[in-house]
Structures are given as structure tokens and as C-alpha cells.
Amino acid sequence: MNRPHTTQQPEPDSTTTQQDREEESVYRALEGYYRAGKAPWDTGVTPPELVDLIEGPGTLPPGRALELGCGTGTNATYLARHGWEVTAVDLIDSAVGQAREKAEAAGVAVRLLHGDATRLDELDVPGPFDLFFDLSCYCGIPLHRRDAYAAGLTHRAAPGARLLMFGYGPEPLGNPVPEVTSWAAGVTADELRTRFPGWELLDVTPGTNSVPTFWFTLHRNARL
Numbered sequence: 500m501n502r503p504h505t506t507q508q509p510e511p512d513s514t515t516t517q518q519d520r521e522e523e524s525v526y527r528a529l530e531g532y533y534r535a536g537k538a539p540w541d542t543g544v545t546p547p548e549l550v551d552l553i554e555g556p557g558t559l560p561p562g563r564a565l566e567l568g569c570g571t572g573t574n575a576t577y578l579a580r581h582g583w584e585v586t587a588v589d590l591i592d593s594a595v596g597q598a599r600e601k602a603e604a605a606g607v608a609v610r611l612l613h614g615d616a617t618r619l620d621e622l623d624v625p626g627p628f629d630l631f632f633d634l635s636c637y638c639g640i641p642l643h644r645r646d647a648y649a650a651g652l653t654h655r656a657a658p659g660a661r662l663l664m665f666g667y668g669p670e671p672l673g674n675p676v677p678e679v680t681s682w683a684a685g686v687t688a689d690e691l692r693t694r695f696p697g698w699e700l701l702d703v704t705p706g707t708n709s710v711p712t713f714w715f716t717l718h719r720n721a722r723l
């Protein structure tokens with residue numbers, strides 16, 4: 500095959516291209532779930548693990564909360580109803596729109612932002628936050644974006660901040676969207692320990708699902 504007579508052509512960056520493709524696949528899959536109607540995870544019910552943190556015996560005093568991957572806003576609205584100043588982010592515009600309607604219907608103020616939880620610097624989300632909540636967002640984020648997610652939260656964490664995260668373990672669903680390879684990775688305690696330096700993994704509680712799921716509680720070291 501004849502090629503242009505130059506040695507100056509840059510080699511295509513196959514790694515970047517593959518990573519871009521993966522992010523695009525995740526976006527398309529998520530957007531498709533919302534476009535199809537009610538997304539399978541959208542129960543409209545606040546999980547007891549969050550209720551316990553906010554209303555239970557060791558309850559946190561209301562402060563500033565950031566929800567990552569808020570979907571249609573059930574939990575952002577719940578937190579706002581309990582006195583928290585809430586910012587919530589989701590990658591899919593239509594989910595954010597529904598979240599806005601839900602907060603309005605409940606008569607609470609929630610700052611709802613359409614954007615990427617791994618690129619918080621591109622959003623107006625200065626923090627600091629006392630609580631981060633993630634219900635099944637991180638475990639679906641491509642592996643190459645997860646350090647950026649962790650750095651974004653760390654940068655915005657108040658001393659002693661809490662991160663409550665629910666996630667699927669590795670490959671429990673047999674990966675419903677095979678081209679999204681990161682969905683098979685899920686999330687593990689070891690991964691969080693590695694990716695969140697300066698945080699302590701306080702608790703790992705198995706979820707009640709029929710496949711391996713976990714509730715992780717992390718605490719930002721107050722001295723850092």
C-alpha cells in the first residue's frame with residue numbers, strides 16, 4: 500500500500516481511542532436506559548443504609564452533601580428534606596431533568612448539575628463537602644477515570660468527610676452490556692483502599708442483593 504512520503508505522521512494513540520470508545524459506550528448504554536423509560540435501578544426508594552446514616556443512632560449533623568450519579572434524584576431530594584445543602588451530578592441530562600422535577604415537587608432546593616463525576620473541575624462544584632453519596636455510580640465508571648473521580652472528591656472533602664458508596668462486586672451481572680468492559684470490574688474494598696489515599700475504609704457491609712454487592716463507608720482523614 501502506498502503511504503504519503505513523510506515520517507512526520509503521528510502514530511494513532513490506540514490507548515486513548517479505546518478509552519474514548521469505552522466512555523462513549525457507557526454514555527450510550529446509560530442514555531438508552533433512561534430513554535427506554537424507567538431505568539431498572541430507579542426504585543424511587545431511599546436505601547435504609549442512607550436513612551440510617553441520616554436519621555439513625557449515629558446520625559450525621561446536616562451539612563453539605565454531594566451526590567455522584569444521582570439519577571432521577573430520589574436521594575438528593577431525601578437529603579435536602581433532611582436539612583442538607585445538596586449538590587447532585589449525573590451524566591445523563593434527562594435524568595437530571597427528572598431529578599429537578601422531583602426536587603421541585605418536594606419543595607426542596609437541590610443544586611442539580613448535568614456533568615461527569617470524574618471531571619468535577621469542569622463543573623461549578625467547589626465544596627467542601629461533609630458527605631459524598633454514591634449509589635451504584637462509581638462501580639460503572641471506566642477504570643481509567645476512577646483515579647480522577649477519587650481525586651475530585653478528595654479535593655472537595657471537608658476534614659473528616661464521609662463517603663457512603665454502594666457498588667456491585669466484580670462481574671455479578673454477567674455484564675449486560677459486553678462492550679462496556681469496565682462494568683465487569685465492579686468495585687472492591689482493595690480497590691477503594693488503593694484509589695483513595697488519605698481516606699480510611701471504615702466499613703464494608705454486604706448488600707442484600709442476589710449478587711455480590713457492598714456498602715462501603717470511607718472517612719477522610721481529618722488531619723490531612
Ligand SMILES: C[S@@+](CC[C@H](N)C(=O)[O-])C[C@H]1O[C@@H](n2cnc3c(N)ncnc32)[C@H](O)[C@@H]1O
Binds near residue numbers: 590636
Ligand atoms: C445505576 S445508576 C444509579 C442512579 C441512582 N444513583 C439511583 O440509585 O437511582 C448510575 C447512575 O450514575 C450515572 N453516572 C454514571 N457515570 C457517571 C459519571 N461519570 N458522572 C456522573 N454520573 C454518572 C448514570 O447516568 C446513572 O444515573
